[in-house]
Amino acid sequence: DAGVIQSPRHEVTEMGQEVTLRCKPISGHNSLFWYRQTMMRGLELLIYFNNNVPIDDSGMPEDRFSAKMPNASFSTLKIQPSEPRDSAVYFCASRTTPGLASEQYFGPGTRLTVT
Amino acid sequence: DQQVKQNSPSLSVQEGRISILNCDYTNSMFDYFLWYKKYPAEGPTFLISISSIKDKNEDGRFTVFLNKSAKHLSLHIVPSQPGDSAVYFCAASGKNYGQNFVFGPGTRLSVLP
Numbered sequence: 001d002a003g004v005i006q007s008p009r010h011e012v013t014e015m016g017q018e019v020t021l022r023c024k025p026i027s028g029h030n031s032l033f034w035y036r037q038t039m040m041r042g043l044e045l046l047i048y049f050n051n052n053v054p055i056d057d058s059g060m061p062e063d064r065f066s067a068k069m070p071n072a073s074f075s076t077l078k079i080q081p082s083e084p085r086d087s088a089v090y091f092c093a094s095r096t097t098p099g100l101a102s103e104q105y106f107g108p109g110t111r112l113t114v115t
Numbered sequence: 116d117q118q119v120k121q122n123s124p125s126l127s128v129q130e131g132r133i134s135i136l137n138c139d140y141t142n143s144m145f146d147y148f149l150w151y152k153k154y155p156a157e158g159p160t161f162l163i164s165i166s167s168i169k170d171k172n173e174d175g176r177f178t179v180f181l182n183k184s185a186k187h188l189s190l191h192i193v194p195s196q197p198g199d200s201a202v203y204f205c206a207a208s209g210k211n212y213g214q215n216f217v218f219g220p221g222t223r224l225s226v227l228p
Contacts, residue, residue: 004158033215035218041220042204042218042219042220042221043159043204043218043220043221044218045215045216045217045218048215056215091158091159093158103149103161103164104161104216105161106151106158106159106160107158108156108157108158109156109157109158
C-alpha cells in the first residue's frame with residue numbers, strides 16, 4: 001500500500017487566496033483526520049471523519065477553514081481566504097476500525113506558506 | 116490547557132546510552148497511549164503503544180512504561196542509535212475521545228555518535 005497520500009507537498013500562496021489541500025487515505029481505513037503542526041502549538045487536530053461523516057470539527061480555527069470527504073478515498077481541506085498565520089504543515093492521517101485502539105497512519109504533510 | 120505534556124523540548128544522548136523521553140497527562144479518562152517518531156519533512160510514524168491495563172510494553176530497543184497513579188509515561192530507547200534522532204510525540208486517547216488522539220508538543224532527541 002502507498003500509505004496516506006497528500007498533495008501538494010508544498011504550497012506557497014498570497015494572503016487572500018484560496019488554498020485546497022488534498023488527501024487520499026489508506027484503502028479500507030474508516031477514519032480520516034486533519035492535523036496542523038506549528039512551532040507554537042505543536043500537532044493539533046482540526047477535524048476528523050468516520051465513514052466519510054464529519055464527527056468533530058471543534059479544532060477548525062474559524063469559518064475560513066472547511067473540510068469535506070465526498071467518498072472513502074478522498075478528502076479536502078480548504079482555506080478561504082488564506083492568511084499568513086495559516087502558514088504551517090498540514091497532516092492527514094487515517095486509521096481503521098473506529099472504536100478500537102489502533103494507531104493512525106500519517107501522510108507526509110503539506111507545507112503551506114501564506115505571504 | 117495542555118492535556119498531554121512533554122516538558123523537555125529537546126534531549127541529547129550519546130550513542131549506545133539509554134534515551135528516556137517523558138510524558139505527563141492530566142485527564143484520568145485517557146486509557147490508551149502511543150509514541151510517534153517524526154523525521155524532518157515526513158509525517159509522524161507510529162512507534163509503540165500501551166493500554167492502561169498494562170504498565171510496560173516492550174518492542175525491541177523500545178520500551179514504554181506507564182504509571183497511572185502519577186499520570187506519567189516514559190519511552191526508553193536502549194541502546195540509542197544516531198538513526199533514532201527525531202522528534203518524538205506522546206499521544207493519548209480514551210473512551211470519551213472516540214478515535215481522536217491528543218498529542219503532546221514533542222521532544223527532539225539527538226543521538227550523538
